[in-house]
Amino acid sequence: MTFHARRSLSLIAGTVALLTVAAACSSDDPSSPTGESGATGGDLTVAGPIPIENLDPHGAASLDAGTQLAARAIFSQLVVSNGPGEFEGELAESWEPNADASVWTFTLREGVEFSDGTPVTATDVVASFDRVMAGEGPLAGNFGGYTVAAPDETTVVFTSPTPDAAFLGKISSFFVTPQAAADEGFFQDPIGSGPFVVESFEAGASLQLVPNPGYWDGEPTLDTLEFQSIPEVAARMTALQTGEVDVTWSMPDDQIAALKSDTNLTVENVPSPGVMTMWMNASTPALADPAVRRALWQAVDFEAIIGSLYPETGSAADSPISPAVLGYAPQEPVQYDPDAAKAALDAAGFDYENTVIRWQFSQANFRNFVDAVVSDLAEIGVTVEPLEKEQAVFLDDLLALNWDMNLQQLGSQGFDAATNLGRLYTCEANRMGYCNEELDQILAQAGSTSDTAQREELYAQAIDIIWNDAVGMYPMFVEQPYAWRTSVEGFSPVPDGLPYFDEVAVSGD
């Protein structure tokens, strides 16, 4: 690892204006590498919030943020999702669903090669997909019952037993590898068709990459790209300020102000699919009545809590899914009114004496938030017992409905409501003890049409039910903060916290 001293201020002036130009270049246009921005090459060191432990995008860690981040540099997807309902072809040049969105046909881009020079064919796509399904990892869970076929070398057909309108969103987490991926040890030194190739990999510690000269979208300008793991937040922030690290993201709110005052850094937030989600278990007798759940929601002054704990990255939510997700529909915000809440609880016959709401969460950084909510509810006489659990215990209890209230930051994979609402809110999923057949029908319908406008309309109806039945409290939309050194050019923050680096350059290196 190189140890950079603070870079001189004079270099910054000329680069800021260019940054927007480079960021605006479409990754689809092979004639627009960042070379235009004036900076060439450079060594970029990146430290995200999650370590990269496994380069295999098909197996156990397939949906792990670290694995997905690395995969975006090393491998290629069929399509990339750019925002709600927006997709861009990568390996796929075009795609077409059938009428009920159960058969998806992709035509592959011609002339794309793996970094060892062999062409990327439909057979590789099929083999990769079969490998995902055989691995039974978290990605496979998205494609239950799917089959895939390659009628010719440039066509791939995915067939689902049931209509699946959200397929594009889900398949955007799928990466194509050579068929040799099944060989032992392949992912220690993998071959892909992405913008970078692996120079060395130490699982959980560092990943060193160099540009892929044969990348179909133009060779990246960087000389080297290194992903480093720095788990401790304070150390990561320091490394950014000393210049040991050039780019990071997902900084906690209390660190952002200090970073903003550092003139060597650019700090920027982008809306993310994340929503602070507090499900209330409707199978808990005390919480079975929607009026009770609404009253509890009303009793918490979320505006004040967000203002003091998440001044940089939080904003009041008005929907269970974020505006960055297809299907978002704004609702009437729930106003803080402890008196009305108390009256509603009284009217519903809420048993203040004998009810203890067990509230589970697993992330230490939620503690202050949890404490604030607990004290607001205590104000109106409701007892909540916060239970911070280790991740594995939390997940076990989550599925077993062994909680009364649950706290998670929930995203929507592929920026599509289907992966959040469609997957978690059905009677069959039974995620929060809530079952509503009308909602089930709407969600099923929304998942089975490829007409985007109709889907948006149906999700709006679903959100209306979820919001008014107060299946959970949905207090806050979460923004994704990024910070990078001003010597870094062409970096564009992305909503899902898995940025690309093929158009980035570093000046003054």
Added chain:
Amino acid sequence: MTYFIAKRLAIGLLTIWGVVTAVFVVVRLAPGDQATVALGPDASAAEIEALRHTLGLDRPVILQYLSYLGDVVRLDFGESYRFGRPAMDQVLERFPATVQLTLAATTIAILAGLVLGVLAGKNPGSLLDRAVSTVTLALQALPPFWVGIMFILIFALQLQVLPSAGGGSFENLVLPAATLSIPFTALVARMTRSGVAETMSEAFVQTARSKGLTETQVLSGHVLKNSLIPVVTVVGLQVGTLLGGAVIIETVFAWPGLGSLLVGAVGNRDYAVVQAATVLIAVCVIVLNLAADIVNAKLDPRIRLEARR
């Protein structure tokens, strides 16, 4: 001496079996398994069940234990589901970094601790003695986590003379090794001090002095050798503690060692990695304790005579 070593070795093997079994039981007693963690919050119960079956986690625990024991005897610790490669490969990849860190910290601690301890102990009650005692007490009380962050703030952020995080170079090693060595240095200093102070008042020291030996000759030839026995034992025992302390220090400094690997593996219920790493650590501690016993037996004939009885 051979009997002494053979006996210790047998106890060591028995201890390793105990560790192997205890780790197997403990990681399985914890709620949630690798199938739950791997599939995350979106998974359905059926998907988790299917993965559990594939991973063999739905087999009776006693069968899992027996096949695991059989594998361990053949030094096969299984595949890490999380890392997608043999668990021991992953552990051995990280091990050298931890050894490097621990050795560096031990070296600093022994050198600094001995010097401080002798300086303080040769004149008990002197100003120097009291100064050393106060400082070492304070050092022992400082939480390493906090010291690490302070070092980063001072040397990496303010002075910019050393890197704040990462591994690989000598510069990277300085701060974590220094942080890790602090409580250990204090301990060695205090042990040495009391040993030296006690030995100084022994009759044979008087004899040595009356033979006309210089103070340095008395210290190095007579006092130090006799005060070292408890120090050696403590060093042997403490290296094990250091490996534990390295877990925290490695996380603070992003040092790519065994500690950070183990913490992550426990969280992910990566049984294979947890088992491989703990067995390796246990073997290290046992070997080091054995080494300390042997060194002590060399230093003090009473110890090896006692073992024969």
